[in-house]
Amino acid sequence: MRKAVQQIMLGTVTGNEAAARSTLKRIRAAGYDGLELNRFMIHPSSMMVRLMTRAAGMPTGRGGNLNWKELLKEADLSVISLHTDLGSLEREAEAAAEEAREFGTDKLVITGMYRFDYGDEKAVRELAARLNRAGEGLKQMGVSLLYHNHNVELLQVKPGIRAYDLLLSETDPAAVSFEFDSFWFTDGGADAKDWMRRLGSRMKLWHITDRGSRQKGPAMTPILKQDSVELGTGNMDLEGLRALAEENGIEAVVLESHKNWIDKDPIRSLELSAKWLKERC
Numbered sequence: 001m002r003k004a005v006q007q008i009m010l011g012t013v014t015g016n017e018a019a020a021r022s023t024l025k026r027i028r029a030a031g032y033d034g035l036e037l038n039r040f041m042i043h044p045s046s047m048m049v050r051l052m053t054r055a056a057g058m059p060t061g062r063g064g065n066l067n068w069k070e071l072l073k074e075a076d077l078s079v080i081s082l083h084t085d086l087g088s089l090e091r092e093a094e095a096a097a098e099e100a101r102e103f104g105t106d107k108l109v110i111t112g113m114y115r116f117d118y119g120d121e122k123a124v125r126e127l128a129a130r131l132n133r134a135g136e137g138l139k140q141m142g143v144s145l146l147y148h149n150h151n152v153e154l155l156q157v158k159p160g161i162r163a164y165d166l167l168l169s170e171t172d173p174a175a176v177s178f179e180f181d182s183f184w185f186t187d188g189g190a191d192a193k194d195w196m197r198r199l200g201s202r203m204k205l206w207h208i209t210d211r212g213s214r215q216k217g218p219a220m221t222p223i224l225k226q227d228s229v230e231l232g233t234g235n236m237d238l239e240g241l242r243a244l245a246e247e248n249g250i251e252a253v254v255l256e257s258h259k260n261w262i263d264k265d266p267i268r269s270l271e272l273s274a275k276w277l278k279e280r281c
Contacts, residue, residue, distance in 0.1 A: 001245075001246065001250065001251075001252065001253055001281045002033045002034065002078075002080060002251065002252035002253070003031065003032050003033050003034075003252065003253055003255075003274075003277050003281060004032055004033060004034045004035055004036050004080040004252055004253070004254045004255070005027055005032055005034075005035055005036070005254070005255050005256075005270055006035075006036045006038075006207070006254050006255065006256035007035050007036060007037050007038050007041050007042075007063075007083075008038060008041070008256060008258065009255070009256060009257060009258070009266045009269075009270060010023055010035075010061075010063070010266065011041065011061035011063065012061055012266065013061075013266060013267055014061055014063040014066070015061045015062045015063065016062070016066075017066060017071070020063060020066055020071055021071060021074070021075070023267060024071055024072065024074075024075035024077055025075055026267050026271065027075070027077065027267075027270065028075050028076055028077055030270060030271045030274035031274045031277065031278050032077070032255075032270075032274065032277075033077065033078055033080075033252075034072075034077045034078035034079055034080045034252075035072065035077055035078075035079060035080065036079070036080045036081050036082075036083065036109075036205075036254045036256075037068065037079055037081075037082050037083065037103065038082075038083040038084075038111075039082060039083065039084045039088070039096070039099070040064075041061075041063050041064060042063070042064060042066075042068045043064045044064040044065055068103075069102070069103065072103075078104060078105075079103040079104055079105045080105060080107070080205065080251075080252045080254060081100075081105050081107035081108070081109050081146065081179070081205060081252075081254075082096075082099065082100045082103060082105055082107065082108055082109065083108075083109045083110075083111050083148070084096055084108055084109070084110065084111070085110065085111060085114070086110050086113065086127075086130060086131070086134065089108065089110070089134055089138075089145075090130070090133075090134060093134065093137050093138060093141070094141065096108055097138055097141040097142070097143045100143050101142070101143070106142060106143050106144055107143070107144050107146055107204070107205070108138060108143055108144070108145055108146070109145075109146045109147070109148050109179050109205070110131065110134075110145065110146070110147050110148060111148050112147075112148060112149065112150050112152070112153075113127065118152045118153055118155045118157075118163040119155040119156065119157060119163070120157065121157035121158055121161075121166070124157055124163045124166045124167065124170075125166060125170055127167070128166060128167055128170035128171050129170070131145065131147060131167070131171050131175075131176045132170075132171055132172050132175050132176060135171070135172070135175030135176040136172070136174075136175045139174070139175055144177055144204070145175065145176055145177070146176075146177045146178055146179045146204055146205060147167065147171075147176060147177075147178050147179070148178075148179040148181060148207065149164060149178070149179075149180065149181050149184060149185065150181065150184045151184040151185060151187050151188030151190075152188075153167065154185065154188040154189070154190055164195070168198065168199070168202075173202055176202075177202050177203070177204045178199055178202050178203050178204065178205075179203075179204065179205040179206070179207060179254070180192075180195065180196060180199055180203045180205075180206055180207065181207035181256075182196070182206065182207070182208060182236070182241050183207065183208070183209045183210075183211055183228060183236070183256075184207075186211055186236055187211065187226070192236075192241060193237070193240055193241060193244055196241065196244040196245065196248060197244060199248065200248055201248055201249055203245070203248045203250055204250060204251055205250060205251060205252050205253075205254055206241075206245045206250050206252070206253045206254065207254050207256050208231065208238070208241070208253050208254065208255055208256070209228040209229070209231070209255065209256060209257040209273075210228065210229045210230060210231050210232065210233055210234030210235075210236050210238060210273075211226055211227070211228060211229065211234045211235060211236045212226070212227075212229040212233055212234025212235050212236075213225060213226055213227065213229070213234075214227075214229065214260065227259070227260040228257040228258065228259070228260055229257075229260060230257075230261075230262055230269055230272040230273045230276075231255070231272075231273040231275075231276035231277065232273075232275070232276040233272075238276070238280075239280070242280055242281065253277065253281055255270055255273050255277070257269065
């Protein structure tokens with residue numbers, strides 16, 4: 001099973017060529033095979049985009065000014081997939097497909113929708129239709145389309161039917177596959193393993209982090225706040241999830257966390273998680 005790091009973790013440690021080179025070297029030394037890139041992080045982004053991502057706890061940094069093809073080649077890291085958004089993909093499908101191929105990957109991943117009501121049945125059905133059209137177009141170009149979930153897909157569009165139910169049933173398996181994020185569905189109160197069983201072979205990539213707590217000083221009422229933590233230090237059933245991921249035949253596991261890193265250091269965090277991955281994947 002190939003092991004990768006999501007580029008969103010690296011915004012603060014790839015701001016210039018020297019920092020990026022050092023970071024990628026440590027990622028490779030930790031045992032990872034590659035990165036999952038974001039199109040908005042490998043091209044120069046506007047100040048507004050940088051401010052918005054920073055406010056969301058996911059600073060992109062200035063890595064968009066770097067030559068990622070050369071840096072990755074030098075570090076002996078491959079590209080697992082390329083994240084994009086559906087609107088951009090619909091406007092420039094050929095450019096996105098060509099960029100994916102240039103990076104050596106045949107996978108483009110939709111990262112969810114912005115300003116979108118996942119509780120609106122009509123809107124979700126229309127989203128599924130858009131994914132089908134985009135996926136079919138990419139298929140003709142030799143590229144696969146995957147959809148990446150967060151937790152909002154667990155909203156019910158009507159009693160007993162969730163948005164993710166519709167995305168599974170309304171999309172064409174020949175055109176749309178999935179990158180399943182087990183952390184977000186666990187965070188949303190769902191049984192991630194049950195959903196992985198339902199995805200089966202349509203689950204091509206697995207986004208992983210653990211979920212647990214770090215006590216931060218004394219509290220009047222000692223209730224721990226849940227957040228992402230390094231693999232093996234939380235309370236998710238990662239072993240059970242791993243077994244299902246392997247059963248589904250996934251091509252790679254991708255580590256992603258946005259904050260709450262040990263020592264507030266994303267590299268230290270991914271190095272610690274690498275120990276769990278090395279032993280089990």
